[in-house]
Amino acid sequence: MSGTDNDPIFVRATSKGNGITTLVIGVVGLVVSALWITMLPEWLFLAGIFLTSASIVTLLIGYFKLREPPFSMEISPDEIRYHHRRGNWLLHWDNIQRIDCPRIQEGLSHTQLDAVGIRIKDYGAFLAGISPRLATHLLMEQRPLLIHQRGNDCASGDCFSQAQFDDKHYVLENGETFTGVKAMLANRMTQLRELLGYDIYISGTDIDREPSAFVALLRQCQTARQTRNMDSI
Numbered sequence: 001m002s003g004t005d006n007d008p009i010f011v012r013a014t015s016k017g018n019g020i021t022t023l024v025i026g027v028v029g030l031v032v033s034a035l036w037i038t039m040l041p042e043w044l045f046l047a048g049i050f051l052t053s054a055s056i057v058t059l060l061i062g063y064f065k066l067r068e069p070p071f072s073m074e075i076s077p078d079e080i081r082y083h084h085r086r087g088n089w090l091l092h093w094d095n096i097q098r099i100d101c102p103r104i105q106e107g108l109s110h111t112q113l114d115a116v117g118i119r120i121k122d123y124g125a126f127l128a129g130i131s132p133r134l135a136t137h138l139l140m141e142q143r144p145l146l147i148h149q150r151g152n153d154c155a156s157g158d159c160f161s162q163a164q165f166d167d168k169h170y171v172l173e174n175g176e177t178f179t180g181v182k183a184m185l186a187n188r189m190t191q192l193r194e195l196l197g198y199d200i201y202i203s204g205t206d207i208d209r210e211p212s213a214f215v216a217l218l219r220q221c222q223t224a225r226q227t228r229n230m231d232s233i
Helices: 019-039 042-067 123-129 132-141 143-153 160-164 180-196 211-232
Strands: 009-011 073-075 079-084 087-092 096-100 103-106 109-112 115-120 200-203
Touching (some): 132 180
Antiparallel strands (some): 009 073, 096 115
């Protein structure tokens, strides 16, 4: 993370780390597996195939790590911006109602999820700026949140099929209507608000510290924003 009181704070995702190292390991593994298959006895051929497969997977992981933007989050005095290779989303501080770590109930106790939850005031401002590709990614990424919360009441898993992809039109209070993947995301946000209390979720792999520490940072920035607004009045 970097930044000062007035400059944006840039957050690097933990999943972004070691991309070049992972790529180099994959390349070295491919070279070793090629030598293994061509030079060692035939009875070791199958082990060479396994090594080749593992090297290819490692190579792909390194490649996708390097494809991600240098920073996953940009926190400025006016807004929070999320960066992903599939697009961006933007939240103004004035549109944020609450920030915390979502929790699920397991028996008599509550377990904190590896994520940061944000409850927002206006869906329209958020949905208008998000790309369909990123909206699709969020729908897929957030499926486990539905299963986490409803898993104890749904042993077969069939009860998730409709909830996961609710494609009916979403109409805002001002009459604005969203269709397609943005409507699906809006319906998902509504479902997750009812289940967990938040609309937007930032995975722990997209930030550079524990979710609870990141929540503290965002709250500090939000308080600073509110203080500046009061001083300007």
